[in-house]
Amino acid sequence: MTFKYTIETDSDKVDFQQVADVLHSAGLASNTDVKQTEKSFRNSDITVYIKDRNKVIGVGRALTDFVSQGAIYNVAVNADYQGQHIGHTIITTLLEKMKGINIILYTHPQTLTLYEKYGFRRSKTAFAYFGHGTPESLQWMEDEGFFLPEKYRFDSEKGRY
Numbered sequence: 001m002t003f004k005y006t007i008e009t010d011s012d013k014v015d016f017q018q019v020a021d022v023l024h025s026a027g028l029a030s031n032t033d034v035k036q037t038e039k040s041f042r043n044s045d046i047t048v049y050i051k052d053r054n055k056v057i058g059v060g061r062a063l064t065d066f067v068s069q070g071a072i073y074n075v076a077v078n079a080d081y082q083g084q085h086i087g088h089t090i091i092t093t094l095l096e097k098m099k100g101i102n103i104i105l106y107t108h109p110q111t112l113t114l115y116e117k118y119g120f121r122r123s124k125t126a127f128a129y130f131g132h133g134t135p136e137s138l139q140w141m142e143d144e145g146f147f148l149p150e151k152y153r154f155d156s157e158k159g160r161y
Contacts, residue, residue: 003089005050005051005052005057005058005084005086005089006053007048007049007089007093008048008049008050008051009046009047009048009049009093011038011041011042013049014049014051014056015056016034016037016038016041017034018055018056019037019038019041019049019056019059020033020034021056022056022057022058022059022076022078023037023059023074025076025078025079026076026077026079027108028074028076040061040074041059041061041074044061044063044073045062045063045064045066046062046094046097046098047059047061048060048061048089048090048093048094050077050081050086050089050090052081057077057080057081057086058076058077058081058086058087058089058090059074059075059076060072060074060075060076060090060093060094061074061094062094062097062098062103064098064101066098066101067101068101069101069102069104070098070101070102070103070104071103071104071105071106072091072094072103072104072105072106073106075090075091075094075107077090091115091118092118095118103120104123104126105120106128108144109145109146124154128146128147
């Protein structure tokens with residue numbers, strides 16, 4: 001299968017309104033704040049943008065020290081382009097650029113099986129702190145299944161901690 005879209009890694013060659021729109025349409029941004037989107041991507045160590053001619057149709061980014069640790073964020077594909085290996089291309093490009101290091105990934109509970117296909121495993125020891133979250137957004141995240149119940153312990157932990 002030939003990939004018919006362009007893989008862009010240079011943030012100077014994308015329209016950040018389009019990037020914000022992709023994130024918003026995928027539910028990864030509560031609004032289309034272009035300045036915040038641009039700042040987060042420009043401050044990232046690795047960026048991947050998939051373009052259909054001049055239109056951004058998929059995005060992803062990573063933070064890394066390029067030695068031992070990395071983290072993937074904001075993998076999103078425009079709904080009209082899903083099912084065309086765009087998400088796969090974003091993920092594999094990010095993984096290749098961070099080859100040989102530990103990588104964490106924060107994702108929506110509905111995409112867990114997708115990332116297992118790439119070798120990601122769920123962790124029992126990860127924590128998340130959302131200092132910028134509103135009570136409404138944090139409630140939405142709890143309702144969607146992002147969090148385990150407060151003070152939750154796996155059976156193997158009970159009585160140990």
